[in-house]
Amino acid sequence: MPHLEVKGLHKQFAGKPPTTAIDQLEFSIEEGELVVLLGPSGCGKTTTLRCLAGLETADAGQISLGGRTWFDSSQRIALPPEKRNIGMVFQSYALWPHMTVRKNIGYPLRSRRKKGPEAAQWIEEAAALVNVEALLDRYPAQLSGGQQQRVSLARSLVSRPDMILFDEPLSNLDAKLRDDVRAQLHELHGRLGFTAVFVTHDQSEALALADRVAVMRAGRFEQIGDPFEVFERPATEYVADFLGLSNRLPAERVDGGVRVAGAEVVGDVLAPTDLGDFVLRIRPEDLHAAPTRADLRGLTTLPATVVDAVYGGRHVDLYLSVAELRIHARVDGSSVEWARSLTAGRGVVVGFDPENAKAYGTAEGSRLLDGRRLATARNGA
Numbered sequence: 037m038p039h040l041e042v043k044g045l046h047k048q049f050a051g052k053p054p055t056t057a058i059d060q061l062e063f064s065i066e067e068g069e070l071v072v073l074l075g076p077s078g079c080g081k082t083t084t085l086r087c088l089a090g091l092e093t094a095d096a097g098q099i100s101l102g103g104r105t106w107f108d109s110s111q112r113i114a115l116p117p118e119k120r121n122i123g124m125v126f127q128s129y130a131l132w133p134h135m136t137v138r139k140n141i142g143y144p145l146r147s148r149r150k151k152g153p154e155a156a157q158w159i160e161e162a163a164a165l166v167n168v169e170a171l172l173d174r175y176p177a178q179l180s181g182g183q184q185q186r187v188s189l190a191r192s193l194v195s196r197p198d199m200i201l202f203d204e205p206l207s208n209l210d211a212k213l214r215d216d217v218r219a220q221l222h223e224l225h226g227r228l229g230f231t232a233v234f235v236t237h238d239q240s241e242a243l244a245l246a247d248r249v250a251v252m253r254a255g256r257f258e259q260i261g262d263p264f265e266v267f268e269r270p271a272t273e274y275v276a277d278f279l280g281l282s283n284r285l286p287a288e289r290v291d292g293g294v295r296v297a298g299a300e301v302v303g304d305v306l307a308p309t310d311l312g313d314f315v316l317r318i319r320p321e322d323l324h325a326a327p328t329r330a331d332l333r334g335l336t337t338l339p340a341t342v343v344d345a346v347y348g349g350r351h352v353d354l355y356l357s358v359a360e361l362r363i364h365a366r367v368d369g370s371s372v373e374w375a376r377s378l379t380a381g382r383g384v385v386v387g388f389d390p391e392n393a394k395a396y397g398t399a400e401g402s403r404l405l406d407g408r409r410l411a412t413a414r415n416g417a
C-alpha cells in the first residue's frame with residue numbers, strides 16, 4: 037500500500053481571472069521515498085506542499101497517509117498541520133530568534149506533549165544527526181546560514197515524523213554551502229529512510245536527491261519518474277527544456293533525408309520514419325565542434341558559424357548560428373586549444389551523437405518520439 041496517497045487534488049485562487057494552482061493532481065508515494073516536485077515559478081509546487089502540510093485547504097480531492105485520512109473534501113475532513121505528524125523545512129529557516137537551538141529543535145515536541153528526559157534525548161539525537169550538538173545553547177543569530185538550516189533540519193526530524201516536507205530549503209545558501217547541505221541531506225535520507233516531498237526549481241538538486249522527480253506544469257505533473265528516466269527521456273519538450281536540453285532544432289524531411297535547422301545534415305537522426313516535420317532537443321554539453329567534418333567521425337554533423345566564444349575554465353561556451361538559428365555548444369576547454377582560439381565569424385562543424393538528440397512532434401505538448409534510425413547520409417559521407 038502506498039504511504040501517501042493524493043487523489044483529485046484541486047485548488048483555485050480567486051482573482052480576475054482565477055488561477056488554477058493545482059489541477060486534478062493524483063499521485064502516491066511509498067514509505068521511505070523522497071519525491072521532488074520540480075518546475076518553474078508559479079507551476080504549483082508550493083501550493084501542493086502547503087496542501088500536504090495542511091497550511092492550505094484544497095477545493096477538492098483527498099489526501100491520506102498510511103491509510104489515515106488527512107483531507108477529504110467530500111467528507112469535510114481537513115486535519116490541521118499539528119495533527120499530521122509531519123516535519124517541515126523552509127527556505128527561510130523559520131527559527132525562533134529568542135529561543136536557543138535546543139529550544140528551537142525541541143519546539144515540535146511541545147505540541148506532542150513530550151517532555152522531560154525523553155524529550156531531551158530526542159533533541160540530542162536530532163542535533164547529532166546534523167552535527168549541531170555543539171551549538172545547542174546558542175541563539176540563531178549566533179549561527180551561520182548553513183548551521184541555521186541544519187538546525188531547522190534537526191527540528192523537522194525531532195518528532196520522528198511520518199513525512200518531511202521541504203520547500204526550497206537550499207536556495208538561501210551560497211553555492212558551496214548548498215552542495216554541503218545537499219550532500220548531508222542525501223546521506224541522511226539514505227541512513228534514516230524518511231518519506232519526503234521536496235520542492236525545488238533546481239534540476240541538479242532534483243536529480244541528486246530524488247528517488248522520483250515530478251516535473252510540474254500549470255498544476256499538473258508533466259512527467260514523473262526516476263531521475264535517470266526524466267533526464268535521459270524527457271517526455272515532452274517542456275520537460276526537455278527544463279532539464280537542460282536547451283537547443284531546439286526544427287527538422288524537416290526532404291526527399292528521403294532530413295534538414296535540421298535549415299542546414300544539410302550528414303549522418304543519422306533518430307525519429308519515426310512516418311513523420312513529417314519534427315523538433316530535436318539537445319543539451320549544449322552534447323554538442324561537439326571541430327574545424328572539419330573528418331574530426332567528428334561517427335557523429336551527425338551540420339555546418340555552423342561562430343557568433344561568440346566564452347572561456348569558462350574547464351569548458352568553452354560556443355554560441356553558434358546555423359542558418360537562421362542560434363545554438364549553444366559547451367565544449368571541453370582544457371584539451372581543445374582550438375576552441376579557446378575561436379573568434380566570431382569562423383566556420384566550424386557541429387556534431388552530435390544521434391542518441392542524444394531527442395525528437396518531438398511539432399504540436400504543443402507532443403510526447404517524445406521513439407525513433408527508428410533514419411539514415412540521412414549526404415555528400416558521400
Ligand SMILES: Nc1ncnc2c1ncn2[C@@H]1O[C@H](COP(=O)(O)OP(=O)(O)OP(=O)(O)O)[C@@H](O)[C@H]1O
Pocket residue numbers: 049050051055056057075076077078079080081082083084237
Ligand atoms: N494566495 C494566493 N492567492 C492567489 N494566487 C496564488 C496564491 N498562492 C499562489 N497563487 C498562484 O498559484 C499559482 C501556483 O503558485 P505556487 O506558489 O504554488 O507556485 P510555485 O511553483 O511554488 O512557484 P515558486 O517557485 O515561485 O514558489 C501561481 O500562479 C500563483 O500566482
